Amino acid sequence: MANLNLTLKVWRQLNAEDHGRIETYEARDISDEASFLEMLDIVNERILEDGGEPIHFDHDCREGICGMCSLTINGIPHGKDRGITVCQLHMRTFKDGDIIWIEPFRSRAFPILRDLMVDRTALDRIVAAGGYIDIRTGAAQDANNLPVEKDKAEAAFEAAACIGCGACVASCKNSSAMLFVSAKAAHLNYLPQGAPEKQKRTLSMVRQMDEEGFGNCTNQYECEAVCPKEISADNIAKLNRDYALSSIKEAVS
Amino acid sequence: MLNSNIPSGPIEQKWTNHKFDSKLINPANKRKFKVIVVGSGLAGGAAASTLAELGYQVSCFCYQDSPRRAHSIAAQGGINAAKNYRNDGDSIQRLFYDTVKGGDFRSREANVYRLAEVSNAIIDQATAQGVPFAREYGGLLDNRSFGGAQVSRTFYARGQTGQQLLIGVYQALEKEIGRGGVTMHTRSEMLDLVTVEGHAKGIIVRDMVTGEITSHAADAVILATGGYGNAFFLSTNAMGCNVMAAYRAHKRGACFANPCYTQIHPTCIPVSGDYQSKLTLMSESLRNDGRIWVPKNADDCKKNPSDIPEADRDYYLERKYPSFGNLAPRDIASRAAKEACDDGRGVGPSGLGVYLDFHDATQRLGQETISARYGNLFQMYGKITGEDPYQTPMRIYPAVHYTMGGLWVDYNLMSNVPGLHVLGEANFSDHGANRLGASALMQGLADGYFVIPATIAPYLASQTPGSVTTEHAEFKKVEEEVRERVGRLININGKRTVDSFHRELGHLLWDKCGMARDKAGLEEALDRIPGIREEFWENVRIPGSGNNVNAELEKAGRVADFLEFAELLCHDAHDRKESCGGHFRTEYQFTEKSPEVKAGKTQPGEAKRDDKNFSYVAAWEFKGVGKKPKLHKEPLEYEAVKQTIRSYA
Numbered sequence: 059m060a061n062l063n064l065t066l067k068v069w070r071q072l073n074a075e076d077h078g079r080i081e082t083y084e085a086r087d088i089s090d091e092a093s094f095l096e097m098l099d100i101v102n103e104r105i106l107e108d109g110g111e112p113i114h115f116d117h118d119c120r121e122g123i124c125g126m127c128s129l130t131i132n133g134i135p136h137g138k139d140r141g142i143t144v145c146q147l148h149m150r151t152f153k154d155g156d157i158i159w160i161e162p163f164r165s166r167a168f169p170i171l172r173d174l175m176v177d178r179t180a181l182d183r184i185v186a187a188g189g190y191i192d193i194r195t196g197a198a199q200d201a202n203n204l205p206v207e208k209d210k211a212e213a214a215f216e217a218a219a220c221i222g223c224g225a226c227v228a229s230c231k232n233s234s235a236m237l238f239v240s241a242k243a244a245h246l247n248y249l250p251q252g253a254p255e256k257q258k259r260t261l262s263m264v265r266q267m268d269e270e271g272f273g274n275c276t277n278q279y280e281c282e283a284v285c286p287k288e289i290s291a292d293n294i295a296k297l298n299r300d301y302a303l304s305s306i307k308e309a310v311s
Numbered sequence: 312m313l314n315s316n317i318p319s320g321p322i323e324q325k326w327t328n329h330k331f332d333s334k335l336i337n338p339a340n341k342r343k344f345k346v347i348v349v350g351s352g353l354a355g356g357a358a359a360s361t362l363a364e365l366g367y368q369v370s371c372f373c374y375q376d377s378p379r380r381a382h383s384i385a386a387q388g389g390i391n392a393a394k395n396y397r398n399d400g401d402s403i404q405r406l407f408y409d410t411v412k413g414g415d416f417r418s419r420e421a422n423v424y425r426l427a428e429v430s431n432a433i434i435d436q437a438t439a440q441g442v443p444f445a446r447e448y449g450g451l452l453d454n455r456s457f458g459g460a461q462v463s464r465t466f467y468a469r470g471q472t473g474q475q476l477l478i479g480v481y482q483a484l485e486k487e488i489g490r491g492g493v494t495m496h497t498r499s500e501m502l503d504l505v506t507v508e509g510h511a512k513g514i515i516v517r518d519m520v521t522g523e524i525t526s527h528a529a530d531a532v533i534l535a536t537g538g539y540g541n542a543f544f545l546s547t548n549a550m551g552c553n554v555m556a557a558y559r560a561h562k563r564g565a566c567f568a569n570p571c572y573t574q575i576h577p578t579c580i581p582v583s584g585d586y587q588s589k590l591t592l593m594s595e596s597l598r599n600d601g602r603i604w605v606p607k608n609a610d611d612c613k614k615n616p617s618d619i620p621e622a623d624r625d626y627y628l629e630r631k632y633p634s635f636g637n638l639a640p641r642d643i644a645s646r647a648a649k650e651a652c653d654d655g656r657g658v659g660p661s662g663l664g665v666y667l668d669f670h671d672a673t674q675r676l677g678q679e680t681i682s683a684r685y686g687n688l689f690q691m692y693g694k695i696t697g698e699d700p701y702q703t704p705m706r707i708y709p710a711v712h713y714t715m716g717g718l719w720v721d722y723n724l725m726s727n728v729p730g731l732h733v734l735g736e737a738n739f740s741d742h743g744a745n746r747l748g749a750s751a752l753m754q755g756l757a758d759g760y761f762v763i764p765a766t767i768a769p770y771l772a773s774q775t776p777g778s779v780t781t782e783h784a785e786f787k788k789v790e791e792e793v794r795e796r797v798g799r800l801i802n803i804n805g806k807r808t809v810d811s812f813h814r815e816l817g818h819l820l821w822d823k824c825g826m827a828r829d830k831a832g833l834e835e836a837l838d839r840i841p842g843i844r845e846e847f848w849e850n851v852r853i854p855g856s857g858n859n860v861n862a863e864l865e866k867a868g869r870v871a872d873f874l875e876f877a878e879l880l881c882h883d884a885h886d887r888k889e890s891c892g893g894h895f896r897t898e899y900q901f902t903e904k905s906p907e908v909k910a911g912k913t914q915p916g917e918a919k920r921d922d923k924n925f926s927y928v929a930a931w932e933f934k935g936v937g938k939k940p941k942l943h944k945e946p947l948e949y950e951a952v953k954q955t956i957r958s959y960a
């Protein structure tokens with residue numbers, strides 16, 4: 059156990075209309091056992107004691123599963139460690155004297171609400187456009203009537219592990235949401251249950267994504283590198299194929 | 312005052328008969344009714360999407376930025392169902408029995424039976440939605456075991472069962488949002504309930520981005536707002552989990568049932584420092600393969616675990632409960648861990664920890680299998696503690712996890728306030744004094760998908776749709792009260808932070824009303840809580856305004872309610888002069904001298920129930936802040952199951 063002294067450079071912005079600026083905070087005596095968000099709690103507690111307004115950031119589960127936390131640390135969404143969200147980042151990965159830049163998940167499709175909090179509802183609207191299997195409650199057959207090959211089930215699971223945090227979008231210079239959309243599509247398109255709506259799903263999700271103002275994917279793969287759930291960019295290639303095929307089918311039908 | 316409305320007839324036929332006897336609403340009329348659903352977790356999300364599918368107009372609210380982030384997302388281990396796909400002797404009857412016994416014979420039989428009955432349809436529904444449950448090579452669904460059961464009935468999706476089930480619910484919800492059946496309000500917090508002539512007719516909500524306070528009217532209100540574990544400050548719950556919605560409803564007349572039934576989960580990562588903001592659960596599924604032990608001798612506690620020979624280890628669960636071993640139910644496993652640590656045999660820097668060891672399982676199955684089963688949990692543990700659980704045993708300690716108590720509801724899941732329905736962890740209905748693992752997901756989805764869509768109809772059928780609007784004077788009045796309260800909080804301008812009060816309250820509750828309770832401790836807590844509350848209202852500091860995002864204001868509103876609710880919790884614990892499930896009163900335990908111990912039916916130190924005097928649901932009516940609430944008793948009658956000593960030996 060050791061204690062760290064750090065300098066934080068934090069994005070502060072009162073609301074969507076405000077211009078926003080970087081402010082500097084000294085974070086003294088931080089236990090290296092604390093998590094990154096607990097470090098921010100400590101800094102906030104001191105800001106409050108000094109009569110200031112705390113740094114606002116989104117968070118809830120603090121165990122890497124709800125997808126709420128969304129900080130860009132030193133230019134990288136969720137920080138440089140692979141396969142984790144920022145709430146799983148621990149201070150033992152920093153050194154005494156470090157300067158840490160903390161910014162929101164930036165994208166034109168994610169307006170800033172306050173400080174480090176952004177509006178990611180565009181992602182929900184993409185799911186509402188077709189990211190589901192339309193099965194009425196109560197209409198399902200016995201679950202074991204439809205065996206699913208283990209490898210297909212595993213592939214669907216890998217894609218379904220997406221937590222919808224939007225780090226992929228924030229990491230992309232084009233603000234593309236292709237990793238998010240392709241993971242959702244792959245989850246459902248891999249499964250036999252998802253087959254009947256595959257074409258409709260693929261087309262409507264991609265169209266909604268374009269409407270929301272996300273950019274095009276130019277195969278930079280930054281998204282894959284920052285994804286806390288290590289979702290594979292292969293899903294993007296699959297989505298491109300499915301989209302091309304679905305468009306042709308749509309055109310001829 | 313309390314009518315449980317349990318249908319008559321044999322237990323296996325109650326639900327079927329009840330559905331047949333209940334009024335229906337024809338499809339053309341359904342769309343005239345408006346229903347408010349607060350909460351988008353498994354319970355709320357399933358209810359909102361299903362009611363919209365049926366044709367009702369639904370408005371759904373949650374405080375997160377997306378319905379997909381409700382705390383159900385964090386559930387790891389699994390969901391129970393009586394499918395008997397393993398052919399290992401499971402049945403609806405057995406799931407029912409295990410749940411009633413697991414709840415230490417303090418739940419309502421008819422509700423539990425229904426839960427077991429609809430459990431299978433949940434698995435079918437989730438699978439059809441594309442929930443990627445674990446499968447075997449033959450392509451069929453896999454199962455594992457959870458505490459308190461001797462069959463393998465738990466379905467799972469690696470360590471992310473809650474997430475995958477919630478994504479299923481969320482997809483169904485988004486489908487209805489896209490179709491226009493559900494109007495979703497995210498980053499919206501319900502601050503009060505509005506009743507008109509005694510019926511729940513709407514809610515008051517604060518927009519957490521703009522600070523705007525608005526009224527919403529409906530023909531019925533459903534609360535599915537989760538549990539109150541965060542009253543203890545540190546728990547495995549998400550940071551935002553709170554009691555506000557349920558407590559506000561309580562203050563407007565809804566009885567709060569069995570608040571003292573709180574669940575302490577045995578396998579959590581121990582507290583490491585006073586900056587700690589939450590505790591992380593290590594799923595109960597780990598107890599399928601992990602063995603729990605402490606050193607036999609207190610002197611060995613600081614040694615490297617690998618230097619402690621087998622003969623000097625005490626696998627205390629296997630020793631005390633040979634037939635359930637490491638899969639003893641949660642309340643029992645937690646108390647056993649506390650006992651070992653109180654005995655000076657705890658491990659880790661604080662001495663509040665026990666080992667969860669995978670060495671034998673790794674030898675038997677290989678690291679690859681262990682990693683396939685628990686990989687993400689091991690990774691999570693490694694990230695938090697900086698230790699590698701493949702090399703050295705995990706250290707775990709009990710932590711507040713789940714709350715069995717909640718708003719009182721009848722068989723239709725309606726509270727004593729007509730029109731107010733309560734689902735999921737927010738109600739009290741199915742788990743008695745202790746919940747078995749993998750049964751909360753089952754209950755949330757049972758309530759949301761299958762129970763409420765049927766049981767809300769009889770209430771709605773008695774109402775004229777749209778008869779109350781937000782123009783009603785009662786809405787204006789409550790909205791004004793809410794504004795006044797928000798204004799009051801902001802204007803206190805004191806010196807202490809909200810968290811400092813929450814921490815103080817949490818420590819007090821953990822000490823006096825946590826894993827073990829006694830009369831003197833509870834009286835001390837009841838004595839001290841009002842003082843903390845008074846100081847809060849004089850000395851809390853909330854900077855900024857109400858017209859913006861203001862995290863301190865949100866927290867303050869929740870902590871203010873915890874500061875009142877804590878008294879209710881302690882009153883209930885004080886009043887229940889017996890031990891049962893998660894409620895352990897040290898005065899009421901078996902000793903060497905008890906005849907039951909001598910007869911070999913139980914062991915010293917086990918919880919001692921008093922069926923003669925306490926076989927009832929304690930439903931408390933609000934009587935004013937700082938005043939003792941009024942107790943109403945719903946007697947529990949056991950017809951299908953015999954109340955016995957709950958033994959896992």
Ligand SMILES: Cc1cc2nc3c(=O)[nH]c(=O)nc-3n(C[C@H](O)[C@H](O)[C@H](O)COP(=O)(O)OP(=O)(O)OC[C@H]3O[C@@H](n4cnc5c(N)ncnc54)[C@H](O)[C@@H]3O)c2cc1C
Pocket residue numbers: 349350351352353354355372373374375378380381382383384385386387388389390472473499500501502535536537538547548549553555556592712713734735736737748749750751752753755
């Ligand atoms: C770490 C962890 C692991 C678990 N693992 C398991 C497991 O393996 N198996 C199992 O069966 N159970 C498990 N449980 C328990 C189970 O996850 C929960 O009991 C269950 O998911 C609760 O679901 P719910 O729908 O009732 O509430 P939640 O999912 O908590 O949802 C509450 C909803 O209410 C909303 N809300 C709350 N207050 C307000 C308000 N005032 N205004 C507006 N909205 C509000 C929230 O935004 C949210 O949408 C686990 C719990 C935890 C903490």
Ligand code: FES
Pocket residue numbers: 116117118119120121122123124125126127143144145146
């Ligand atoms: S707070 Fe939930 S993923 Fe980080």
